[in-house]
Amino acid sequence: MLLLVATLCAQTLFSQTKVPGKKWTAWSAKPALAWQDAFVTGNGKHGTMLTGNPGEERIICVHEELFIRAWDRHKVAVANISGLLPRVRTLADLGKFDLAASLSTDEARRQLTAMGAPQAWSISPHPAFDLNVKTESTGPIAAYRRELNMETGEAKSHWEDKNGAVEQSVFSSRANDVNVIRIIGLKGKKLNISLGLNETPGRKGEVAGLDLNNVFSSVSSSAEPGWLKYHASYSQDTGGYDGLARVTITGGEMSVVDNHLQIKNASQILIVMRITPLEYGSTSQEIPVRNELSALSPNYQELLMPHAKLHGEMFRRVVLDLGAGAQWLSTSTEKMLADAHTKGITPLFLEQMHAMGRYLLISSSGKYPPPLQGIWGGSWNPAWIGGFVMDSNVNLAISAISTGDLEECAESYFGYVERLLPAWRLNARNYLGCRGFLVPHYSDPEKGYLNHFGDGFPWMYWPGGAGWNLMPFYEHGMLYGNRNFLQKRVLPLYLEMAAFYEDYLTKEKDGFYHISPGISPENATPGSNTTLCKDATFDAAIAREVFDHLLKMGSMFNLDKTDMDKWKHYRDNIVPYRINADGALAEWIPAQYADEYAHRHNSHMYPIFPGTEFLQADADKYLLQGAKVALAKRFKSDTESAHGLIHLALMAARLHDEEKVAANLNRFAQRNYVYTGLSTSHNPNHAIYNLDSSLSLQRLLADMLVFSQPGRIELLPAYSSNLPDGKLSGVRIHGGHKLDLQWIAGKLQSAIIYAGANETCTFLYKGKEKKIQLMAGKIYIFNSMFQLTSK
Structure with a gap:
């Protein structure tokens, strides 16, 4: 196999992605x-x-x-109910979830009221x-x-x-x-x-x-x-x-x-x-x-x-070009949206929405990452207080920060999280008596104290929230190939999370570590009126991922073998997932709980997105098939939530399900989620200003075209031949590399890899594999026959 090529100067390592003559101006005559x-x-x-x-x-x-x-910013508003955990855990183990939830939330609310912090909603932009x-x-x-x-x-x-x-x-x-x-x-x-x-x-x-x-x-x-x-x-x-x-x-x-x-x-x-x-x-x-x-x-x-x-310069780093440049000049946003409503996705719709997603992410990432409405809003009473919602909304909003090569936006998120860590530690200590972190569902973005909860949503028992919201740190370090970032800023967070799980997990007679109580966002546990549960699949997936990431970083940085053995023991002995009678990955691991498929949250499929546990080469194929069945069930039930459509499509893309990806893109295009200013709504027909879908659509389009893991890059995994031809330039892939990709009728025309580090990497395309020894500063090109050529 011939390796290419030219060595680049450091300052020109990656391609310049400006499209000559392209107009990036959207317009309206109204x-x-x-x-x-x-x-x-x-x-x-x-x-x-x-x-x-x-x-x-x-x-x-x-x-x-x-x-x-709702109260002064200097107030420390965290209840101390850690002493209730044994009783709450006993009730949860008995399936008495409503009683367990009310016991803890009533006492916590009583304490917070006495502190002068009685409301569940602490802030509103x-x-x-x-x-x-x-x-x-x-x-x-x-x-x-x-x-x-x-x-x-x-x-x-x-x-x-x-x-x-x-x-x-x-x-x-x-x-x-x-x-x-x-x-x-x-x-x-x-x-x-x-x-x-x-x-x-x-x-x-x-x-x-x-x-x-x-x-x-x-x-x-x-x-x-x-x-x-x-x-x-x-x-x-x-x-x-x-x-x-x-x-x-x-x-x-x-x-x-x-x-x-x-x-x-x-x-x-x-x-x-x-x-x-x-x-x-x-x-x-x-x-x-x-x-x-x-x-x-x-x-x-x-x-x-x-x-x-x-x-x-930030905006042009990643460009999606679907050949609609001339239409930007000739077509108003009203006409573009009317065409999409009638026909479904069009090249102009996808091109403008991808560009707008980047624009909005860049424009609303400052001291904080984007909350529900970004930094904008003309209302004094926004839905869900326009908040920083940590159980998929913020996660989706920032999902393109690293693949989209927007390190400045990534830093907005990382700095935000790091400033909240002292409050997250206090949450874990006061509510659960544990080391490590407990992430609030909503909170004041300056403080991070957990005071948003109720009987139906007792968020103080959400152990998986912290790992979910720390995972972007790990993904960023791996995508950029930044060992220093991983060692100095990511590893310490995961070490604290390991300490949390050592305190919180309970080993039962079956020999497995169980997670009780927990929460599967935002779905009520069957037979109850609360999300409180035992052994949510989501919680188990996050715990397993935390220990797995620690093992990977442990190998990377030659950490102590005793610690490595301990982390492996926990990872391998967390309560196993369950496949239900329908053949689907169950949302709750205990066999007595039937799945509720008609729900916009798909968080129990975390091992597919944003996690990758079921996508590893050595993953259990039985679990992967169960995830596919679960996805099909959720897809069939549909959802009105725009971010729910994109979230499910992101999972479908990683399962190579082109039809479901395209179907949800059409649902998104045809239901009037997009305002004439190209911002988006939560519900169809322009109901509730909300940016999760527009911010995460760019990640979906990238994942349809390339799915990368360390040392393993798959080209065009979920891009249907019915979707527009085009080019994607500048996208980040694992290992510190960047990629330009061109396709026609869903088939590869060329792939250009700009190597950012020395490593052996396997590239996959339509069942074919090519292993390449990449060298930093060199360019590698695949042609339409998936043959490696020189430039």
């Missing part, structure tokens, strides 16, 4: 009257949503760190304020267009009246951490505009058990020549936030009218805005922020270019 339809901008922290009719635009301004809190732009117009409005350039991160609107045209441009600067808005008059148009910062409408009713009318102790909006100001202080929390906007004009004049700026006869207006979260709302950062904003360029292009360079 204004976004509902905030959900807005094109969004974001730099991870700041963001905007461009909405409203021509002449009455409303730019909703958001910041990732703004939350209504909210918009900062609106920038209202009222522009004088004459005669009928014509030539309206709004657009989003995903490559530069810039949103625009354009409209004309009889005196000329008005164009608004908005981006959230990654270089300067500000929102930048330019309004320019074209075709002779002079701008007569009123500008003001006003509270986003709709603050009424309740959120997180709090009266929205009383969540602020003070709110103020004001103006002075060249500046708009906003300040808010919370009532239940010591914090608050500032908003400050520098306003400069070209031509014309500016005056203050009440709390607005009135601008007359200007040719251009530039607004540079920063939102500053405050730990103490009684303070202000106006003076230092004013100095920083004053120092920024008054030239829009000078502000845009450094941001566009940073954002665009």
Whole structure:
């Protein structure tokens, strides 16, 4: 076998993935009257949503760190009920799950109420304020267009009246951490505009058990020549936030009218805005922020270019090209979505949604990973408090951070988790009396204390949550081939998880280690009204994976043999999985519990995705077949949840089930999950703004085209011949390598591997195998006959 090739300089090791001449601009000829339809901008922290009719635009301004809190952020809110675990475990072992759940949750809620933390919902994100732009117009409005350039991160609107045209441009600067808005008059148009910062409408009713009318102790909006100001202080929390906007004009004049700026006869207006979260709302950062904003360029292009360079480089690292480039220019999002609704998936639908998924992930990964709505939202009462939901939602939202070569987004997640570890340790100690970590289902993203639970969902007994949410660390290290990351940041986490399981697992007379109590998200245990259970398949899979990953890292780093033997003992003696009477992998290992297939969660199939236990070369084929049957049962029952469709399709892709993958993609395309701004909803027909599906779709499309494990890369494992022809460039594969792939009618045309490390790797395609000794810095090419050639 001939090995290729050319050695590359380190700085050009991987392919440049920009498609020449490609336009990444989605557009609409209709204004976004509902905030959900807005094109969004974001730099991870700041963001905007461009909405409203021509002449009455409303730019909703958001910041990732703004939350209504049910109690003060400095409160330590963790109950101490570890002494109840033996009794709860006895009840669970007897199948008295409802009684076990109420015993523990009642006492925990009593303690938290006494601490001043009575609500199950601790935080809810909210918009900062609106920038209202009222522009004088004459005669009928014509030539309206709004657009989003995903490559530069810039949103625009354009409209004309009889005196000329008005164009608004908005981006959230990654270089300067500000929102930048330019309004320019074209075709002779002079701008007569009123500008003001006003509270986003709709603050009424309740959120997180709090009266929205009383969540602020003070709110103020004001103006002075060249500046708009906003300040808010919370009532239940010591914090608050500032908003400050520098306003400069070209031509014309500016005056203050009440709390607005009135601008007359200007040719251009530039607004540079920063939102500053405050730990103490009684303070202000106006003076230092004013100095920083004053120092920024008054030239829009000078502000845009450094941001566009940073954002665009991230966006272009991975490109899916399905030949729809010309259609971006000619087809509105309304027409694209109407075609998808009628026909199912089209090349333009998949290409735009893949690109939008990358755009949204880049734009909403800052201090935190994306919660349910990303950093955006125009509502004061979002569904499920718009939270960081740790039992599939966040997991799906970040699923493409590593395969998508977005190390910056990965770091948002890793930093978030690492800051929460002290709280997760306290959760484990106080609720379970264990070392290690206990992950809350929802929590304040600054604190991580477990206080969201109820009788039906007693999340303090969710041992598998921690391993699930640590697995992306391990996957990232393996995909990037980063031994230092694995040794310094991943291994210590898994060592703590091993300590947790040593404390929590119970060895019974059958010789196996059991997990009691536990939870199978979010499905009630048959015969009960609670998710509390014993020996959930999900919990067993996570425990087994933790010890398996430790063994792999132990071999990698020559860890102590005594520890290795101990981890192997635990891994090999966790209670075995069960195949039920239908031949399906059972969701609960005890034989008395029948499966409930009509449920959107598929977490008991964790060994297929995101885990890989059943996909290993030495895996039990009986279990693999059971997973296939279980998947078929869940698929048949369908789900309205968009993220449920993508989650199941991700599992189907790893089982080589092209038909189910394509069917769920069509379900996703045809049920009106996608708004005209290309963000997505949780339910069909645009119900509940939610980004899990759009963020995870890019991972699904990648997994359909390449499935990688350490030393083993499979090409086109689940891409149907009925799906569009195209190219995928720049995707990460295990071992620190990258891949460009091209296909026609579901068949390989070429695969280019950019080796990032020295290793022996087996490549598979349609039943064929080729083993290659990869050398870092070299390029390897397979042709359409799966033959290795030189470049």
